Amino acid sequence: MRNKIVFYLNGNKEEVGADQAGLMLSDYLRLKKNLTGTKVVCAEGDCGACSVLRYFPHHQNAVNETYIPINSCITLVANLDSSSLVTVEALKEEDKFHISQQAMIECHGSQCGFCTPGFVIALTGLVEKKITQNNCSVSKQEAKNALTGNLCRCTGYEPIIDAAVKMDLKSAAPLKDRYFSNQQENELNETFKESVEIKTTEFNYFAPKTIHEALDYLQHNPNARIAGATTDLGVVHNKRKINLNHILSLHLVEDFYQIKKIDNEVMIGARVTLSDFRHFMKNHLPEMADYLDIFASPQIKNLATLVGNVANASPIGDTPPALMALKAKVVINGIKEIPMKDFFKGYRQTALQKGEIITAIMIEIPSKDSDVRFYKNSNRKDLDISAINLAIHAEWKDQSRKELKDIIIAAGGVAAIPMRMTRTEDFLKQTPDIQGAVQVLHQEFNPLSDLRASAAYRHIIVENFFRRFFADCGGIQ
Ligand SMILES: Cc1cc2nc3c(=O)[nH]c(=O)nc-3n(C[C@H](O)[C@H](O)[C@H](O)COP(=O)(O)OP(=O)(O)OC[C@H]3O[C@@H](n4cnc5c(N)ncnc54)[C@H](O)[C@@H]3O)c2cc1C
Ligand code: FES
Numbered sequence: 001m002r003n004k005i006v007f008y009l010n011g012n013k014e015e016v017g018a019d020q021a022g023l024m025l026s027d028y029l030r031l032k033k034n035l036t037g038t039k040v041v042c043a044e045g046d047c048g049a050c051s052v053l054r055y056f057p058h059h060q061n062a063v064n065e066t067y068i069p070i071n072s073c074i075t076l077v078a079n080l081d082s083s084s085l086v087t088v089e090a091l092k093e094e095d096k097f098h099i100s101q102q103a104m105i106e107c108h109g110s111q112c113g114f115c116t117p118g119f120v121i122a123l124t125g126l127v128e129k130k131i132t133q134n135n136c137s138v139s140k141q142e143a144k145n146a147l148t149g150n151l152c153r154c155t156g157y158e159p160i161i162d163a164a165v166k167m168d169l170k171s172a173a174p175l176k177d178r179y180f181s182n183q184q185e186n187e188l189n190e191t192f193k194e195s196v197e198i199k200t201t202e203f204n205y206f207a208p209k210t211i212h213e214a215l216d217y218l219q220h221n222p223n224a225r226i227a228g229a230t231t232d233l234g235v236v237h238n239k240r241k242i243n244l245n246h247i248l249s250l251h252l253v254e255d256f257y258q259i260k261k262i263d264n265e266v267m268i269g270a271r272v273t274l275s276d277f278r279h280f281m282k283n284h285l286p287e288m289a290d291y292l293d294i295f296a297s298p299q300i301k302n303l304a305t306l307v308g309n310v311a312n313a314s315p316i317g318d319t320p321p322a323l324m325a326l327k328a329k330v331v332i333n334g335i336k337e338i339p340m341k342d343f344f345k346g347y348r349q350t351a352l353q354k355g356e357i358i359t360a361i362m363i364e365i366p367s368k369d370s371d372v373r374f375y376k377n378s379n380r381k382d383l384d385i386s387a388i389n390l391a392i393h394a395e396w397k398d399q400s401r402k403e404l405k406d407i408i409i410a411a412g413g414v415a416a417i418p419m420r421m422t423r424t425e426d427f428l429k430q431t432p433d434i435q436g437a438v439q440v441l442h443q444e445f446n447p448l449s450d451l452r453a454s455a456a457y458r459h460i461i462v463e464n465f466f467r468r469f470f471a472d473c474g475g476i477q
């Protein structure tokens with residue numbers, strides 16, 4: 001059992017104890033390591049100024065083959081255990097700038113410069129991805145996608161996008177050549193094999209190797225908080241509404257990184273990130289991958305777990321309605337399953353009991369003769385939480401798409417919980433009449449007016465998405 005968090009920072013081994021493991025990584029970098037290139041602007045994952053690059057060697061797949069950008073302002077140092085990190089200070093090689101920095105200089109991508117390190121890290125993440133794929137060109141759209149997690153108040157985005165497109169990828173070498181040796185890999189593999197317990201009056205942290213140890217810990221420490229990637233918890237902590245000082249982290253449980261298809265079901269483990277989930281679904285259900293493209297930013301998705309999005313139980317969380325449409329089940333303690341439609345009990349309340357852990361989510365891949373669509377409405381297209389989201393899965397009696405065998409309609413932003421529109425579902429199964437179904441639909445929910453949208457606007461959007469589904473798939477003409 002270790003009592004230290006171990007990781008590599010710009011090629012150097014760091015061993016961090018109780019006094020610093022509970023800091024946000026940005027504070028650790030700036031205040032303890034004098035690495036002030038990493039900036040903090042919003043401290044809630046929204047602006048990207050605090051971006052750093054992370055490589056997590058224990059979980060190899062197409063997304064994690066190389067260094068990827070994450071936000072350091074909402075990520076506990078403890079959560080980066082067993083990782084290798086690179087900050088903006090380490091990009092320049094002797095007197096030669098990294099190609100992302102050189103392109104930003106040549107294209108005048110910086111004015112006051114406060115956002116610039118974050119943009120450079122996001123661009124370097126794009127370079128890493130591209131050279132791993134042996135692809136030497138960046139399109140404007142790829143540049144925009146890679147930069148959705150970064151805000152600039154003064155340059156304007158065009159010069160930065162120009163810099164992304166003009167980066168000289170042919171001359172780039174992967175950061176792993178400079179910052180990740182075989183010796184580091186061996187050391188981090190040994191680190192990953194050992195559980196961690198840090199126990200002081202100020203900070204308690206346990207990262208077990210098995211689900212049994214995790215459940216045992218929760219039984220004896222009922223107030224410990226289960227931490228995923230803290231993209232929700234870290235924001236609330238930074239606002240001083242909670243204190244992340246007693247944590248159970250599941251990052252050392254290898255099985256939780258699994259995502260696999262068994263027949264027509266997909267099992268998504270508790271540590272599977274939204275980037276991993278998106279990548280996997282691209283081949284099995286492209287509609288889900290497209291939907292996740294407008295979930296948060298690359299930095300958030302590279303860390304945040306699907307399970308965290310479900311456990312967080314936000315009424316406007318993006319995945320719960322989509323997962324309901326895929327007949328999802330929440331797997332608890334590895335043994336019990338609750339259908340997602342019965343999981344949400346009240347505002348931010350779920351069927352999860354004290355001492356229980358979500359170990360996985362199971363979903364069904366829809367059959368070929370069905371249609372599935374996911375829709376999201378938010379004030380801003382990228383990096384914004386939904387005002388409304390709607391997911392529909394229709395199974396047709398035949399290819400004419402006039403009559404339904406079954407239909408699931410699930411929405412977020414319409415009530416205190418993500419909810420199924422069961423009366424509309426029942427109506428449509430008996431009466432293939434969209435106009436009639438719209439009447440039932442409006443009676444089924446009574447949303448709030450809040451900062452994101454008025455109740456009247458929410459009604460309009462739900463109706464529009466509902467009608468759009470049938471237009472998109474050409475059903476019930
Ligand atoms: C800038 C920004 C943009 C965002 N954009 C979106 C968006 O577009 N759409 C959206 O839906 N959300 C968005 N979010 C919210 C957040 O990123 C997601 O909810 C994310 O999936 C949470 O996962 P996590 O691993 O970080 O969870 P954490 O923050 O670690 O945990 C969230 C909750 O889940 C619980 N939990 C975690 N793992 C388990 C487990 N295994 N068993 C039981 N409980 C568990 C935790 O105790 C906590 O209560 C955004 C957040 C930020 C900061
Ligand atoms: S400081 Fe804004 S995302 Fe971290």
Ligand code: FES
Binds near residue numbers: 109
């Ligand atoms: S250059 Fe000033 S905020 Fe981007």
